[in-house]
Amino acid sequence: MARPFDVKTIERRWQARWRDEGTYEVDNDDPRERYYALCMYPYPSGSAHQGHVRIYTFGDVVVRYQTMLGKAVLSPFGFDSFGLPAENAAIKAGSHPRLFTEERIVELKSSLIRLGAVYDWRREVRSHDPAYMRWSQAIFIAFYKAGLAYRAEAPVNWCPGCGTVLANEQVLADGTCERSGDLVERRNLEQWFFKITDYAEELLSGLTTLEWPERIKTMQRNWIGRSEGVEFDLAFASDPTKALRVFTTRPDTGFGVTYAVIAPEHPLLEELTADEHHATVRALVQRASKESEIVRTASSEGGAALEKRGAFTGSYVVNPFSDEPVPVYVADYVLGTYGTGAIMAVPGEDERDYAFAEVYGLPVVRTTRPPEDFEGGAYSGDGEHINSGFMDGHEIADAKVLATAFLVSKANGHATVNYRLRDWLVSRQRFWGCPIPMVYCSQCGVVPVPDDQLPVLAPDDVVMDRTGQSPLATHEAFRTTTCPVCGAPAQRETDTMDTFNDSSWYFLRYADPWTPGVAFDPKEVAKWMPVDQYVGGIEHAILHLMYARFYMKALVDIDWAPNIAREPFSRLFSQGMIRLSGTKMSKSKGNLVAPEEYYDTVGADGLRLFHLFAGPPADDFDWTDQTDEIIDGCGRFLDRFYRLAQGHEVNYHEDLDETDVAVRQAVHRAIVRVTDEFEHWSHNIAVAAMMELLNTVSKWARSEHGAQPTVLDEAIDTMLTLLAPMAPHLTAEMWEHRHPEEKSVHQQPWPVADPALLKRDTVTMVIQINGKVRARLQVPPEISMADATTEALEDAVISAALAGVTPKRIVSRPPRLVNIIT
């Protein structure tokens, strides 16, 4: 591609200048209005791919645009540098994950610099930096001391491929590991948890205050899964002093309870199991205990399989509504970790209960009258209650109130709320993560590592095999220590933290990585938080964004973070994915298109423009055979603009005339359009508006009549400022040529449109007869309804078409149209 300028030289030159002059470094005492622009920090996987280019281009446009608006923009960067891929790669290569990771960081950083993305690199954060780990660990200890971290034995998802436990969030719907694809097993292990469930209600209610995509808020709401209901006792038929406690969201269906179900891991199961049923119950419990929750709750199995999934215990409990005894079953479709781990089963109104009842021949009692035409088993819709004693005739809402009161008085009941959200399992049995800073002493129990001994760092000579235990546990010198309290021999915790911990507070560290003795100074953090604009991928809709919200709230509550923002990210934008023939473009799929090849042809500016132009930023983009041609087109646009600015084939005239005014109007309308589209994340239209403007200006300037020089200068300078956030190198270069004595285009104020030039003298008004366009009139934009009607009727074409017919009705919508109905 022959270009009118040397793209490589220009881009490298400006990148060096931004770095050397610290153009986008910003201090915490900057007097300007503050703006915190943040892109999710990447896992360093090597050179940037198009997905990186896309997100960091959007982010960079925000930074440069907000800067031109006169704000002090905090634009930090860092690397989420702990994680499995580095560890696996190191195992394979026989090297150390640190070496591997740091090489990848150098690669990624250099390709982002070549993209022209600008950051305050003084604030760079790397998860694996001991200076950062020290505080990740201090936060862990602070959470522990605040009662937010606890250790418990729990059934966990164990991935045999990764040799570690996984969070529920890392297990796919089919029960396989999201990373290795192996079938996840269930194991009971002692693990560390964070009490994110303490914040369930706030994590839910806080969503309403956030300017986030509705889709992501919905996903978080579903993940939290709030249900209102009643907890109450089902007394043992054999012994009324004992009871099975259950939770239901449908207490109103109580008269339809024909059996109860208890989870395989429920503590009362043993007691409820009659001797002759022990064998079948034990078999079921054993089978369930091996499967992950995800597999257990996978719904695809039919009736035949259900038979293996439940068993009668031989015991009965009493339905408090009917006072009838009902059988107690154990079944794996009831989870020990939700609600009370036991349910009242209502096959008439619950599909799962119905399916189970069918298999086991249990009775079905309807308590809600289904519609006449209802066919099928369970009916969960609203309707008049039947077979329900004191609730008969009431609909669900009323009946729930009555049933709740009944259970409160009769069955030790109380209204309660349950959440699907579970506490966050943070232990990982891997090497390349932040060690959990705890010591186990046989005398003193669990003891946090003292502050002056942080960070706890892993030694370098650890064998990272896959024996299924933590690599650190195999390192004797690391594992054995002395108790910080009593000095007796003790053992270190050898698990590391889930890497989502690192990404849950990095944005706070960015705001103040400098104050000694603290993770960050709340006073400094208060100057920037909350983040004004967060940009990142949809894949983090639940995990990272939920955990970071939890950390923020918890850090405020332990007085580490300022009590000004309990929500870390005010606005969130989630860009679409790049796909290649329908699948996500990713390194693991090996279908990357490297940006480097474009840096030498259309340049970073051309590639950036393409990503902005390619389609709505929120939508996925399909990379196809045609994509290179679109990218070339973006490069051509820059070339045309450059030539115009050089005066190539431009003609001139002296005196201002109406063609010049028309161009000025186009320029000022473009200011409004580009500004609006930036605000609404419609960069594709902003670029289109710039292309349109260039077409207009270019045609005018290259016509025989030519351009008025002052107007042409205004047009080109305005276009340079509007384009500056999108194509920062070339615009900076061109601006410097035109205004060598002035500050860089990136330090120019964002242009403001002159209202007088936005005003149109006339607009086209459409005259329709019965909805068909018959005439177009030029009218003043402020024309009244009456005048619009009059002008329409007086139009020659219209009056001829009407031919004396009196209109039935005239719809006048000035200045857009008049519709005459005959």
Place this chain on the structure above:
RNA sequence: GGGGGCGUAGCCCAAUUGGCAGAGGCAAGGCGCUUAAACCGCCUCAAGUGAGGGUUCGAGUCCCUUCGCCCCUACCA
């Protein structure tokens, strides 16, 4: 099974939020420039909005039905 999104020229996408279906780009074709080609410049081409129905003076936009594709989620009592 539940939730969400998207179907507009050959392709990617706009459409003042209910008011003339076309802003921009790609591709294709033509002309000019050129010894020729590339580049460059100018011009042209094309859909009635997946299908059907409804509301309305008026529907790409709102409602219902239906088809196709994509994403998320999945026994949470």
